[in-house]
Amino acid sequence: FSVVAVVTLALGIGANSAIFSFVNGVLLQPLPYAEPDRIVYVLERPPGGTRNAISALNFSDWREQSTVFEALAAVTGSSVTLSGLGEPTLLRGGRVSASYFDVFGIKAALGRTFQPGEDQPGKEHVVVLSHRLWVSQFGLDAGIVGRSLTLDGELYTVIGVMPEGSAFDRGYQQLWRPLAFTSAERTRDFHWMSAIGRLKPGVTIDQARAQMDTIGARIAADFPQSNKGWGVRIDPYADLIVGPQLRSSLIVLLVAVGMLLLIGCVNVANLTLARGTSREREVAVRAALGAGRARLVQQFLTENVLLSLVGGLVGIAVGYGMLMALQVALPPFTLPRDVSVRMDGRVLVFALTLSVVTGILFGLAPALHAARTDLSGAMKEGGRGASGDSGRRRLRSSLVVVEVALAFVLLVGSGLLVRSFFEMMNTDTGFDASNVITMGVPIPNNRFADSAQLTAYLQQIEANVKAVAGVRDAALTCVLPMRGWGNGMPLQIDNKPMVDIANRRSAAFKQVTPSYFQTLGIKLVKGRVLSERDVKSSAPVMVISQTMARRFFSDQEPIGRRILIQEIVPGQPALGAEIPWQVIGVVSDEQTGGLDDNLSPVMYVSMAQSPTPTVYLAARGAVDPTTLQRSIAEAVHQVNKDQPLSDVLTLNQIKDQSSATNKLRTILLGVFAMLSLLLSAIGIYGVIAYDVAQRTQEIGIRSALGATTGSILGLVLGRGMVLATAGLVLGLAGALGLTRLLASVLFGVGARDPLTLATTTVLLASVAALACYIPARRAARLDPLVALRD
Numbered sequence: 001f002s003v004v005a006v007v008t009l010a011l012g013i014g015a016n017s018a019i020f021s022f023v024n025g026v027l028l029q030p031l032p033y034a035e036p037d038r039i040v041y042v043l044e045r046p047p048g049g050t051r052n053a054i055s056a057l058n059f060s061d062w063r064e065q066s067t068v069f070e071a072l073a074a075v076t077g078s079s080v081t082l083s084g085l086g087e088p089t090l091l092r093g094g095r096v097s098a099s100y101f102d103v104f105g106i107k108a109a110l111g112r113t114f115q116p117g118e119d120q121p122g123k124e125h126v127v128v129l130s131h132r133l134w135v136s137q138f139g140l141d142a143g144i145v146g147r148s149l150t151l152d153g154e155l156y157t158v159i160g161v162m163p164e165g166s167a168f169d170r171g172y173q174q175l176w177r178p179l180a181f182t183s184a185e186r187t188r189d190f191h192w193m194s195a196i197g198r199l200k201p202g203v204t205i206d207q208a209r210a211q212m213d214t215i216g217a218r219i220a221a222d223f224p225q226s227n228k229g230w231g232v233r234i235d236p237y238a239d240l241i242v243g244p245q246l247r248s249s250l251i252v253l254l255v256a257v258g259m260l261l262l263i264g265c266v267n268v269a270n271l272t273l274a275r276g277t278s279r280e281r282e283v284a285v286r287a288a289l290g291a292g293r294a295r296l297v298q299q300f301l302t303e304n305v306l307l308s309l310v311g312g313l314v315g316i317a318v319g320y321g322m323l324m325a326l327q328v329a330l331p332p333f334t335l336p337r338d339v340s341v342r343m344d345g346r347v348l349v350f351a352l353t354l355s356v357v358t359g360i361l362f363g364l365a366p367a368l369h370a371a372r373t374d375l376s377g378a379m380k381e382g383g384r385g386a387s388g389d390s391g392r393r394r395l396r397s398s399l400v401v402v403e404v405a406l407a408f409v410l411l412v413g414s415g416l417l418v419r420s421f422f423e424m425m426n427t428d429t430g431f432d433a434s435n436v437i438t439m440g441v442p443i444p445n446n447r448f449a450d451s452a453q454l455t456a457y458l459q460q461i462e463a464n465v466k467a468v469a470g471v472r473d474a475a476l477t478c479v480l481p482m483r484g485w486g487n488g489m490p491l492q493i494d495n496k497p498m499v500d501i502a503n504r505r506s507a508a509f510k511q512v513t514p515s516y517f518q519t520l521g522i523k524l525v526k527g528r529v530l531s532e533r534d535v536k537s538s539a540p541v542m543v544i545s546q547t548m549a550r551r552f553f554s555d556q557e558p559i560g561r562r563i564l565i566q567e568i569v570p571g572q573p574a575l576g577a578e579i580p581w582q583v584i585g586v587v588s589d590e591q592t593g594g595l596d597d598n599l600s601p602v603m604y605v606s607m608a609q610s611p612t613p614t615v616y617l618a619a620r621g622a623v624d625p626t627t628l629q630r631s632i633a634e635a636v637h638q639v640n641k642d643q644p645l646s647d648v649l650t651l652n653q654i655k656d657q658s659s660a661t662n663k664l665r666t667i668l669l670g671v672f673a674m675l676s677l678l679l680s681a682i683g684i685y686g687v688i689a690y691d692v693a694q695r696t697q698e699i700g701i702r703s704a705l706g707a708t709t710g711s712i713l714g715l716v717l718g719r720g721m722v723l724a725t726a727g728l729v730l731g732l733a734g735a736l737g738l739t740r741l742l743a744s745v746l747f748g749v750g751a752r753d754p755l756t757l758a759t760t761t762v763l764l765a766s767v768a769a770l771a772c773y774i775p776a777r778r779a780a781r782l783d784p785l786v787a788l789r790d
Helices: 002-028 056-065 100-104 131-138 205-222 237-241 244-277 280-288 293-329 345-371 375-379 386-425 451-466 516-520 546-552 625-639 651-694 696-704 709-745 754-780 784-789
Strands: 039-045 069-077 080-083 089-091 093-096 126-129 148-151 154-161 175-178 194-199 231-236 436-440 471-477 487-490 506-512 524-527 541-545 562-568 575-587 602-606 616-621 646-650
Touching (some): 002 244, 002 345, 089 131, 126 131, 194 205, 205 231, 244 345, 244 386, 244 709, 280 293, 293 345, 386 651, 451 616, 451 625, 471 625, 506 546, 546 602, 575 602, 616 625, 646 651, 651 696, 651 709, 696 784
Parallel strands (some): 093 175, 506 602, 541 575
Antiparallel strands (some): 039 231, 080 089, 080 148, 126 175, 471 616, 541 602, 562 575
């Protein structure tokens, strides 16, 4: 009894402790900064939109004209190549305003962070390292502060190292440089960074919004071409670092483990009720010696709470193991850098409190029933306390109904996520991911003097890779599939009413080499794809996706139409004159975001006509592409021995990464649902087996009077299936209500999917029937003489 009870409770409490550790770290714990409520995200608000990146000149105006911020910092990603220390190494970095670390109130563990003015041109050649980069790249060299590093061919002085284990040690970025706006970057119409701020003491977020709305309106009036209708959006920092998908997933899993624990409690309560039958005489003796009902209830509750505390202690160990396993299984950077998930004091208090509540929950009803034992019947030799047993039977039956209902809800939730996951995995991505390897080809923005040199460099790299033995085709792109839009560009279609540039609709603008479509297997729907003849000196042309054609050309033929888009200045966050791109073809839709994202409108142009130093290589092999990695790298290094290559992944690995979080959530809920199914089957079996044991004499009499094996089998099975059916009906009602929690994380399936509900009903009913059949068959095989002598 004790072992079964402890194991059951340990599983339930352990699962709750592990999931609550994530809920506590991500949703409940305050951010690890001083007065985190004063930290806010500050972004632009486009017309009819919610949030948008910021232009450099708009940010400069915000910083100069606002008075509500103690510190306001711009932030943008900026990877750099570290050279001069062996093989060139790509480091993930960020460019930030000098006040960036002041916003968070974090000091360097070694050296210092940026000082005012170091984000001005000419003073920006300093760098702060993360602790993990200091360890991995520089071996904890205590003399690192003051040393010079060569980053993108320029010398930078290391001024500080951030603390170990801080948020700046868990995030994507490995180092930070000052964001000193160059003259080319000081534009108002190219949105390429974000901003965070710390409000002054006493300033509310509503006051900050009011002032920034005024500043935003002033900028919109002064610069209508780029800002007409645009405003400023301020949100608490804590509200944006946790995405809605992560929040929903944690809540769903917490509800699931809560249900699992309730099912465990029901099982232990049933076990305790059955055990109470054998203790009726003990209770009667205690009562006869003067123990009152309250004293008896106290005794049973004390025993059960003690048992639950033991289960809780074992559960904490189980939960810690689950927590470690989940942290290993989570894809990198799934959790925000600002949260720390661990089994801290709050989690331990939660686990112990849960243990006590659980002990009371599963022990209260059995304790009350034990205290109502029929003393005269229990004290007699062979007495059974029939009236008490009848009450226990009703209670055990009620508990089984609840158990089946909870299991049904969990199974439905799990079934919906499984169906959603397979729908997502089977969605048409628009490309063929087999045998394709990808890698980043990072090029500093200032590497080439003009776009012609950049184009020639990229063409040579592509040609060398195509010549590698085993490579069927290769292409370059500014962004890989399922990795986002790249650039979102406002557009104006000819022969349609002119719209202000600031208020135009946008679509993804992808710069690719002409072989991109063939390399990835993207199908041509109509017209033609890009070719090597589409060069800078020829007429600008583009290919669009089917979603783009439907959304922008729903009532007309897109081939031959022209789309006005401002030129993206190569290597600069700046826009030039409008270019009339002629649509020459339509291709099938390519999945630009994760597998669960909606299809986006995409425009493809040739890199020769719109060069960019943001480059990724995709190569399709005739064999396993991972075997070609070294040969491809050698081909690139023949062009430039110092060219780093980053993030080497197959396209299938990128596809898997995009679904990794959904997969883990589905597996977890599936495991919890299977455990609930197992516990429910055990619970039904226990009740029916106990019922058979109590009715042995009755079954013997029925057999002696001529009852057939089939009728006895039906009698026992009928009772069990009545309980299961009641549980299924109750569970169906609960599932229809609670599965709405899953609506935001489902893909391609509704929260009340009939197939899932029907399949779950059949599965749970079948398991219940099997659990009933085993004791029913035993009852049908009873020898009447043996049964009558029982």
